[in-house]
Amino acid sequence: MTSPTLSDVARAAGVSYATADRVINNRGNVADKSIAKVREAVTALGYVRNVAAANLSRGRIYKLAFLTPRGSNAFFNRIRQHIGHAAAHHVSERVTAEVIEVAAFAVEELQDSISALLERDFDGVAIVGLQSAALEAPLAELRAKGVAVVGLVSDLPHAARAAYIGIDNIAAGRTAGRMVGLAHGGQGGQVQTFAGSLDARDHAERLAGFREVLTADFPQVAVLDPIMTKDDAQVLRAQTQEVLTQQGLTALYNVGAGNSGLIAALRGGQGKRPFCVVHELVAHSRQALMARQIDLVIDQRPDVEINRAFTVLRALIDAKDLPPMPDLVPTIYVRDNLPADALTDQMKAQDT
Amino acid sequence: MTSPTLSDVARAAGVSYATADRVINNRGNVADKSIAKVREAVTALGYVRNVAAANLSRGRIYKLAFLTPRGSNAFFNRIRQHIGHAAAHHVSERVTAEVIEVAAFAVEELQDSISALLERDFDGVAIVGLQSAALEAPLAELRAKGVAVVGLVSDLPHAARAAYIGIDNIAAGRTAGRMVGLAHGGQGGQVQTFAGSLDARDHAERLAGFREVLTADFPQVAVLDPIMTKDDAQVLRAQTQEVLTQQGLTALYNVGAGNSGLIAALRGGQGKRPFCVVHELVAHSRQALMARQIDLVIDQRPDVEINRAFTVLRALIDAKDLPPMPDLVPTIYVRDNLPADALTDQMKAQDT
């Protein structure tokens, strides 16, 4: 019942171990005939290389890097923390992960950080990216060196990365739109939207998806133009307070960050409040959900994404195919299906 | 930069390799003083056992078994298929998984199957279980033999398993209730519920959760007593058709299976239909969502659960702690956040 080794394959193929090895690790200088014989034996015996033994022999250590935005944003805190946790549990598989912080949304600094990666010999890099063409050159260099590159949470230029691990933001916006539409129960209404900046691609995409659904399927619900907040909680608070005085407002949707401000404003209000949808489950959005200050959180489950980043990077580095993993989709949280996530609970409610 | 080996630890502790080994693998016959010295050296050097080398040396193969209900139920088909996929991708880590099918909901046969496992030397077993005390004895025997046992999708008696990998069905019902409530947009209404059988613990729990939320938070929405369907699509179809003729019905909720019948009945109807919520995303519920025949699917993501079962079983077998994994929660699907899941698409819409 013990699985066949490369020696077994060699014997079955009628060649020496050395030749079988040459084929398996395509070292060249092998006759086509021998290659064929070995390949046949491999499939006949169902040989699978013992990765443990291989890595042991190679003394391989997977060096990974995660480039994430700096700053005290609750969402990115959550991300960095989870990377640390996950990394700690990967040491036993000889995987090391280093978190490198970069100023948020600063193309130039990100560019520099990517170039700096060239000096360190990482095997794989996950980058919370920006879709700026300026990143293409340094990323191409990195990949030319054989480094596996994936976009995480926020995508990179498509050609510059091997994979994107994150949700489809149009779908996220559509989902929010669907929920807001449903919550009107066939009645009319007005939704006030908020966004950090429409230069941020994900914000624009979410808003577009949101509009799409409401326009098409819930025409009786009007979508007001977004208020720009720079993801600043102060701004959100002030704007929300003002907006709440309006008549006929039935829903609020913030595609960006700064939710602590929005929540603070809602906490102040009395009477029936509009239906509220925000993004990303962090300590304060969770609390607000429990306290019935908001109704819905659309989350991208960054922890799942990070776990996946580890898996995908390893697969890319070893050039093997990916294990079956379900698609990443925007997750809808209400107060009844919240994860008992220790991490989220521990996090202090900092600015978002 | 290379990580310390056990020899390094031994040297640092001032003991022989053999003694260090005795401590690490607690083989006994070691003086407390030596144990302490080795432990110190371990933390001082940050020694982590190289699992690859260890497993290589042991020639360890993890033999896992999955006990799942037999039959052509779409949900369980999906489960079995995913187990196969996942297993194929685990061979390179020397993990084998065997699917053993058992008649659905038959305590006695399940009991026999568990006893039969005793003869085969599995390292770990995941069981789609039943909460019957009759299972306690055979499970206890199994665990006494050192086999790791987890409940999957549907729990086992608590004392009889090391972990339960599945969602909280009360939470699932609450989530459905919340969504139905929200969809009424403050207006009143009547929800017709359907269940396979209230003997099935998960059905009862979902229904209870559903009622809880509507009673507490949406008192203007009345919950009608469940129609029993035996999870039979034929029954569901007939009952749904009848129910649809009633005046004032604003929502339908099926906690169990047999959705293809419910969907068929809805397809026939015209005009405004009630708000419809069902469980488990399979080919036909997905199609119905896309075709706007239903509004919401609450899914437990069995594929995620299965991946987790592999991870948890391995951790249990090796007696190491679990990697950080986000909680399993009931997932809400609308037509806008569906996964592009090849598996689901491929599945033929069979009976559920």
Added chain:
DNA sequence: GCAAAAATGATATACGTCTATCAAAAATGA
């Protein structure tokens, strides 16, 4: 202080792969 028991050290083999080396055999070219 002596015998018995407990603890330790030294060491060898095995796991399956990678990598390298050197000699031998086969194929190729002129």
Added chain:
DNA sequence: TCATTTTTGATAGACGTATATCATTTTTGC
């Protein structure tokens, strides 16, 4: 045919751990 190149075979050491054996040292109980 002979020299050259290509292909093959044989083999050995290394990776870090598990496991076993046997001899030696230390501790324990009386």
